[in-house]
Amino acid sequence: MISALVLVIIAIFLPPVAVFIIAGCGADVLVNICLTLLGYLPGHIHAFYLMYVYYNKKEQAANGVYDSRPAPAVYSDNVQTGGRGYGAMGTS
DSSP: OOOOOHHHHHHHOOOHHHHHHHHHHHHHHHHHHHHHHHOHHHHHHHHHHHHHHHHHHHHHHHTTTTOOOOOOOOOOHHTTSSSSSSSOGGOO
16 A cells, blocks of 8 residues: 555646546546646646545544445546445445
8 A cells, every 4th residue: 555645746747647546447547647648736736636535535444434325526436435446335
């Protein structure tokens, strides 16, 4: 597991790589690549938003709280569940 600090450093220089690390290969990476090509700042904003959602859901799961509402504009199940993989968080 990559630490949050290393992930932030990667996101500063290569936002699509940071998104790939937390979301895997999917729509979120494609969206981030497009945003980064449109301008470096939109790619950063998207990458840091995904990291916020990922670590927030991960912390909620560690505290025994499960918010089943999906975060808007996040297409990866890995990010939506805080890294608990695909499916329900409560079954792990």
